[in-house]
Amino acid sequence: MSKPTEDIKMQPSYPPSGISILIVGAGIGGIMTALECYRKGHTVRIIERSSGPVDTGDFFTVGPSALKILKHWPSLLATNEEIAYDPWVSYHKHTGECVVPPAPIEWDTTGGVVPERIYRHHRPRFYKMLLDQLTAxxxxxxxxxxxxxYYETEDGEKGGVKLASGEKLEADLVVAADGVGTKSHVCVSGKEVRARSTGYSIFRTAYPVEFAAADPEIDERFKLLENGKSCFEMWFGHEFHFAIWRAEDIFSWVWTHKDTGSATESWHDKTPIATVLSLASKVSPPFPPIIAKIIKSTPEDGIVDWKLIWRDPQPIWSSPSGRVLQLGDAAHTFLPTSGNGATQAVEDAVCLATCLLLSSQQKLSIKQAVQIHTKLRFERVSCCQLLGVVNQGTYHNVDWEKIKENPGLLKAKYGRWIWNHDPEVYAEENFSKARKWLESGEAYENVSVPKGYVYKEWNIEQVLKDQEEGRGVELVGDWA
Ligand SMILES: Cc1cc2nc3c(=O)[nH]c(=O)nc-3n(C[C@H](O)[C@H](O)[C@H](O)COP(=O)(O)OP(=O)(O)OC[C@H]3O[C@@H](n4cnc5c(N)ncnc54)[C@H](O)[C@@H]3O)c2cc1C
Structure with missing residues (x-):
């Protein structure tokens, strides 16, 4: 069914569907939704609160499942290869001792061909790549x-937004891709669903490698590996973890720590170096002196203290008439340890555009399209969210005795169920089954989750409590 198109100024691959879409938020999820909806023949408009491109931030990983869609976008496919990083990973105690030496990321290799590399992306470049394609x-x-x-019209025929200027805009479908602070909850679920603090925040920064390399000790300690690869070092302490990465041209470090109350939900508010140094000096047993040197090598105004906030999995993503749909972080929050924020936003975009196309071909309503989309997505996303909480729990309470016997326990889980998924093919192959579920209540088994996993409602409070009280989370099914 999918047809590749040729160049950056490409035409839609499908005839006009007649569906108008208003996307709120030009982040990764919003732009990807605009691209894929255009390709599938829908009419797109995209609005953003900022005064210009929101091209800040440091790094995220974009998983193979999200990148599969680039086969339809030749220019994106080529640029993605050019701009992505492919680091190895090593694991350490926070006191510096290396526990698992540098190695490529491990994929679950049961059957099939595993990906050759990971795609770690500098957000500003990945963002620019998508935006350039959109402009083209x-x-x-x-x-x-x-x-x-956000609102729906009284007849339920349109979704709408009210702008700060007082103006109103309407479309057949409004996609709320406005991130974790989305204003869409009252329209979608009839009440405000506040994101709450996880109790952690994360110092994040990335800057030209020359700043760090100017210190000979940092330069010597954090070199590229002999094979020319960079190494992403994960250092674990009690209730925190620190990651250090010297990439080819950029030096980056992030420190997930207990929120002291100074963190904000902004990617723009900067934290003074002195604040981070002061917190680092209180760590016991102490960090080795190289950590203070690294922190001091950061350009002033280069550190963000990003508050990690969270909403429990919300199974309802759309308003009563299906005219307003949440997507990306607006629909589901992630801890960075899930490694899935950008990946799942892209998967959402691909699935939505496909469901809208199939619905219009089969003369279904927008409401049915978004219900089927949510059915295809929710359980998978919820598993990725849970994975982030479990990974964070593992990193923050490492049992070093167990690790001595089995260092592999420390490694992040990257199961086949995550990386082998193709959101477009999955939507195409499962649309009819989900339609039967919607129309006649026939059971629908979501097979984009770990094999053997049966969705059970959960919330972060309970999972964190279980972890604090030493009870691990039982991951039923094959999460390998
Ligand atoms: C500036 C910025 C920097 C980031 N840096 C990193 C990073 O370094 N590492 C990382 O892992 N993740 C980062 N993220 C988060 C990451 O991009 C997302 O988790 C992921 O890509 C999912 O994207 P999203 O499109 O759902 O949400 P977001 O990327 O958060 O995009 C939401 C967009 O909606 C806009 N918006 C918000 N409210 C409104 C409103 N009321 N009206 C109109 N527009 C609105 C925002 O300005 C933003 O452009 C960053 C996000 C932003 C916005």
Whole structure:
């Protein structure tokens, strides 16, 4: 069913569907939704509260499942290869001792061909790549459009947004891709669903490698590996972890720590170096002196203290008439230890565009399309969220005696169920089954989750409590 198209100025691959879509938020999820909806023949408009491109941040991983869609976007496919990093990973005690030496990331290798590499992305470059593609197909982000409220029209035929200016905009479907602070909850679930603090925040920074390499000790200690690869070092302490990465041209470090109350939900508010140094000096047993040197090598105004906030898995993503749909972080929050924020936002975008296309071909309503989309996505996303909580628990309470016997326990889980998924093919192959579930209540088994896993409602409070009280989370099924 899928047809590749040729160049950056590509035309839609499908005839017009007649569906108009208004996307709120030009982040990774919003732009990807605009691209894929355009390709599938829908009419797209995208608005953003900022005054220009939101091209800040440091790094994230974009998983193979999300990157599969690039086969339809030749220019993105080529640029993605050019700009992505492929580090190895090593694991350490926070006192510096190496426990698992540098190695490529481990994939679950049961059957099939495993990916050859990972794609670690500098957010500003990945973002620019998507935005350039959007501009090339003639869609311009409309900046300075801050949404203050979402609604459905009384007849349920349109979704709408109210802007800070007072203006109202409407479309057949409004996609709320406005991130974790989305204003769409009242419209979707009838009440405010506040994101709450996880109790942790994360110092994050990335800067030109020359700043760090100017210190000969850092330069010597954090070299590229003999094979030319960079190494992403994970250092674990009690209730925190620190990651250090010297990539080819950028030096980056992040420190997930207990929130002292100073963290914010902004990627723009900067934390003074002195604040981080002061916190680092209180760690016991102490960090080795190289950590203070690394922190001091950061350019002033280079550190963000990003508050990790969270919403429990919300199974409802759309408003009563299906005219407003949440997507990406607006629909599901992630801890960074899930490694899935950007990946799942892209998967959402691909699945949604496909469901809308199939629905229009089969003369279904927008409401049915978004219900089927949510059915295909929710359980998988919830598993990725749980994985982040479990990984964080592992990193923050390492049992070094157990690790001595089995160092592999420390490694992040990257199961086949995550990386082998193709969201477009999955939507195409499972649409009819989910349609039967919707229309006649026939059971629908979601097979994009770990094999043997049966979805059970969970919440972060309970999982964190279980972890604090020494009870691990039982991951039923094959999460390998
Ligand atoms: C500036 C920035 C820097 C980031 N840096 C990193 C990073 O270094 N590492 C990492 O792992 N993740 C980072 N993230 C988060 C990561 O990009 C997302 O978790 C993931 O890509 C999912 O994206 P999303 O599109 O759902 O949400 P987001 O990327 O958060 O995008 C939401 C967009 O909606 C816009 N918006 C919000 N509210 C409104 C409103 N009321 N009206 C109109 N527009 C609105 C925002 O300005 C933003 O552009 C960053 C996000 C942002 C916005």
């Amino acid at each position: 197909i003639g869609i311009e982000v409309e900046y300075n459009h801050r949404v203050v409220d």
